[in-house]
Amino acid sequence: xxxxxxxxxxxxxxxxxxxxxxxxxxxxxxxxxxxxxxxxxxxxxxxxxxxxxxxxxxxxxxxxxxxxxxxxxxxxxxxxxxxxxxxxxxxxxxxxxxxxxxxxxxxxxxxxxxxxxxxxxxxxxxxxxxxxxxxxxxxxxxxxxxxxxxxxxxxxxxxxxxxxxxxxxxxxxxxxxxxxxxxxxxxxxxxxxxxxxxxxxxxxxxxxxxxxxxxxxxxxxxxxxxxxxxxxxx
Numbered sequence: 001x002x003x004x005x006x007x008x009x010x011x012x013x014x015x016x017x018x019x020x021x022x023x024x025x026x027x028x029x030x031x032x033x034x035x036x037x038x039x040x041x042x043x044x045x046x047x048x049x050x051x052x053x054x055x056x057x058x059x060x061x062x063x064x065x066x067x068x069x070x071x072x073x074x075x076x077x078x079x080x081x082x083x084x085x086x087x088x089x090x091x092x093x094x095x096x097x098x099x100x101x102x103x104x105x106x107x108x109x110x111x112x113x114x115x116x117x118x119x120x121x122x123x124x125x126x127x128x129x130x131x132x133x134x135x136x137x138x139x140x141x142x143x144x145x146x147x148x149x150x151x152x153x154x155x156x157x158x159x160x161x162x163x164x165x166x167x168x169x170x171x172x173x174x175x176x177x178x179x180x181x182x183x184x185x186x187x188x189x190x191x192x193x194x195x196x197x198x199x200x201x202x203x204x205x206x207x208x209x210x211x212x213x214x215x216x217x218x219x220x221x222x223x224x225x226x227x228x229x230x231x232x233x234x
Contacts (some may be wrong), residue, residue, distance in 0.1 A: 005203045008125055016118055017205045020212075023112035024048070027216060030109055034097025047212070050080075054211045055204055063202035068191060069184045072202045072210050077180070080215035085222060098223055099230075106224045107165060108151040110172060113217070116140020118206070127200040129186045132179070139175035143168070165228055173221040180214050 004013035024047045031039030054076055057063060063072040088094050116137055123133030150168045153161040183198045190197030201210050 003204070005200070005206075007127055007200065007203075008122075012118070012121060013205060016115070019115055020205070020208055023115065023212070023216070024051075026109050026112055027220075030101065030105060031097060033105060034101045036093055036097050039097075051208055051212065054207055058202060058204040058207045063207060064199075066187070066191060066197065066199070068187055070187050070198055070202070070210070072207055073180070073183065076207075076211035077214050080211070081218060084215050084219040089219065089222060094223075098226055101223075101227065102154075103165065103224070103227050104151040104154040106220065106227055107147050107154065107168070109220065110147040110217075111144050113140040113144035113147075113172075113213075115209075115213075116144065118209075122200065122206075126196075128198060129190075129196050132182050132186055132198060135175070135182050136179040139179065143172040143175055147172075162228060165224070169221055169224045169228065173218065176214050176217045176221075180210075183210070 004010050024044055025040075027047070028040040028043035031043045033039075036042065057075070062075070063070075065071055067074060069078075116139070119128070119133045119137035119140070122128045123130060123137065146168055150161075150165055153164055158164075183201070187197050189195055201207060
């Protein structure tokens with residue numbers, strides 16, 4: 001058993017693994033800025049332990065069996081979505097942190113979605129179905145790059161900032177939901193026709209994408225909705 005997939009040049013696996021440090025740190029730092037006690041340590045520790053568990057499962061072939069929905073979604077993404085949006089989102093410390101954070105803090109963190117460019121690399125090497133590569137890769141890049149301009153409009157208190165942020169936030173949320181839905185749909189098609197599925201995303205370290213990104217991104221978008229619906233968001 002090799003550490004990295006031999007379907008992709010090893011440099012991409014190494015760069016991806018190193019790059020993944022940044023979204024974890026950014027999310028942990030956001031908690032700290034929101035006034036969560038020892039936010040960086042708590043959030044970073046949670047995700048590190050969680051992703052170590054995901055890695056062990058990947059190495060042991062836990063996600064290899066073809067399920068509908070994909071096994072990695074059932075065992076990682078869905079539980080994390082429930083935990084973040086069904087538990088953490090409604091806890092008092094989260095609500096207080098949401099109040100303390102500035103709206104542009106919640107927007108500019110999405111720059112980490114530049115990592116979504118890896119979907120286009122996967123597509124180039126024909127490792128995932130074309131629809132998934134285009135939806136996920138282009139959607140993430142648009143959301144990440146546009147977050148810079150949306151955050152700037154908020155800081156500059158532009159008259160259109162609130163509506164722009166709402167539009168941007170909705171686009172980003174729809175994109176991540178569409179990405180997850182397309183993975184399930186393409187798995188169904190793969191089972192029925194024998195065409196290419198999303199099995200590559202169960203391999204280390206790229207299993208981190210479905211295990212971490214959808215749930216965390218959905219959570220961040222919900223925090224932004226809660227913030228933006230408050231009349232005064234600075």
